[in-house]
Amino acid sequence: MGSYLDSSKKIILYLFCVFFTVKTSAQQPDTGLLVSPAKYIDFSTNADTSFIFDVRTKEEYNKTHIRDAVLIDSVLPEKVLKLSKSGNAVILLYSIANGRSVQLARKLKREGYARVYALDGGIASWISAGLPFYSGGEAANVALFKQNLATDSVVVVDVASAYCPPCIKVSRIIDSFSTRHPEYKIIKLDIDRDAPLLAQLKIAEALPAVVLYKSGRELWRNKRGENWSLLPDTFLKYQSKK
Structure with missing residues (x-):
């Protein structure tokens, strides 16, 4: 009877460890993923090579975007990915908030691109911080x-x-x-x-x-x-x- 209980405890402990490992692994891609506008600027100016990508639609981009940002869809240029995977480049992503950019950053992290970051709060946080941006709209007075x-x-x-x-x-x-x-x-x-x-x-x-x-x-x-x-x-x- 004691042996059966010991085996049951071992199985429960094993399942718990598996669950904890899977859960921890699922959370790891988000470690250090979101960065503030200040940190975003620090990466873009001090990294040997950095790329800023706008992952929104063309219509959104034409209305407002961070200066020097390049519009892309969910597929980054192969050259950029090679530079990032070798550790020689930082990839900076942003969208309207923490949606599309975070999803793409998670995907790239899982694929082994370590230096990938998403702007916390998206372009809204950038604008609110009073940082430079392009705007093609007619603003309220x-x-x-x-x-x-x-x-x-x-x-x-x-x-x-x-x-x-x-x-x-x-x-x-x-x-x-x-x-x-x-x-x-x-x-x-x-x-x-x-x-x-x-x-x-x-x-x-x-x-x-x-x-x-x-x-x-x-x-x-x-x-x-x-x-x-x-x-x-x-x-x-x-x-x-x-």
Whole structure:
């Protein structure tokens, strides 16, 4: 009987070890994968060879992109991959947030490319940090924007992108709230069209981004991992505050 129990314990311990090893292996590709805009710049300027790739669509790229970035699809040039795999080049990726760029970075990591990084927060964090970028859109006017904030009612600023599914979800929540509470002013900004304005205001570190203002003063902004279903409650809470 004792021998049977000992065998069972060994089997359970073995299965646990297998599970832990598989889980750890699955997590390893993300180790050091995401880098801040500052670190991103450090890599691009101090590495012997570095490549910055925009992994969004051509339409997105034409509207707004990081200067010197090259538009690609999910397949990187063979020469770049060879240089990276030999350790002689750094590959820097970005997308609208932490979606497409992170997926590609994980894939390359699994394939043995060690020096691959994705910009944490995507181009939204870059713009919010006030770093240089190209914009082909017609941005909202800064003076007019600030004028619209000077009201005793709460102003909800919704920063979104047509290419960001969570942004669309949040915008719908805000639209639904607005129909029930017309006393709130809603201002919608687009990360591509209004990039110059967002760079000055520094209110779009990551998408979706929602910021509340009252009398021209910022009251609240969302954090990453926000429970978006609670947005209406948050809006109502701040309306009563001075």
